[in-house]
Amino acid sequence: MIRLHVTAEGQTEKAFISRVLAPHLATFGVYADARCVLTGRDKRVSKEYRGGLLSYQKAKADIQTWMKEDRDRNCRFTTMFDLYALPDDFPNYRQANQQDAYSRVQILEDAFLNDVKDERFIPYIQLHEFEALIFSDPAKLDWEYLEHDTAIASLVSMAEDQNPELINDGKETAPSKRIFNALSDYDKVSAGVSVVEYIGLQKLREKCRHFNEWVTQLENLSR
Template sequence: MIRLHITAEGQTEKAFVDQVLTPHLAHFDVYTDARCVLTSKDKRAAKEYRGGLISYQKAKADIETWMKEDANQECWFTSMFDLYALPEDFPGFDEAKRLEPYQRIERLEAAFGNEMNKPNFIPYIQLHEFESLILADPAKLDWEYLEHDQPIGNLVKMVGSQNPELINDGRETAPSKRILKEIPEYDKVTSGVSVAAHIGLDALRASCKHFDEWVSRLENLGGKE
């Protein structure tokens, strides 16, 4: 039995892991749990605040703390961070920003893995953010947003035959910004995860190459064919 701890950028990614990835990976004898990355602590109140990738150093320290808390041999760790708005102190950031998206993500993940320097850590950065998964099949937004035929149709037309992982990271043109432009009431934590689940892992993986590679690596941890 393999246990997999996933450090998620925020509540959306955590909910996606809990609701979609966890039941899927259980079929491969990989049992997951997820928590949002630590952002701050209130020592007086003994409280932790989690969610939001503020800095690389904070994320690294949080993952390293979890590794110390669970150092068992059968335990693995991974991340689910967005490329969009990635902190500039991330290893390899300056060099990677000059590269094409898939090369950029490869360079960043390699630098991340080298910095962590743990054989049981699998670095993963989502191209370009969680909403890339929604744009794998934006027509499924009607699962949550009834009577939005025209806005959803606009998104379907915009995506067309594009690779959703390559829909860019501009402040006004990132996947989430495109969805919000058409559906201002879009809520990523509840509706976004629900729509992604409705699209289904098979369709998400077919449209999102880098995401598929990550899921395959996680499946293979269990040693099943």
């Protein structure tokens, strides 16, 4: 049995881990839990603030603290961070920016692993953000937005013959921005995760190569 601790960028990723990925991994003997990355503390009232990747150094410190709290050899650690708006203090950030998307994320993940220096760590950075998964089958948005056929049809057309992981990370063209432009009342946490549930892991993995490689690696942890 392997326990897997996931540091999630925000509430959307945390909900995805809990509702979609963790039940799947449990069938492989890998038991996942998730928490949002630490963003700050109020020592006066002993309160932590979590959610939102503001600084690489803060994220690294939070992950390493969790590693110190759980030193079990049968425990593993991973992340689910968006490449979109990734903090520029990430190691090898400038070098990575000169590469294509898949090379870019590989350079960043390798640098992340080397910097954390723990063999139990499996870094994962989502190309380019969580909403890329929805573009695996955006027609499933109609489960949450029944009276928005025209808007959803525009997203379906946009996704045709397109690799969801290569939808770019521009401020107006990132996956979430495209969805918000079509569906102004789109809710990332409740609707976003529900739509991904409707799409299903199999379709997500067929359409998203980097995501599939990560899930496969996690499935194999208990072997």
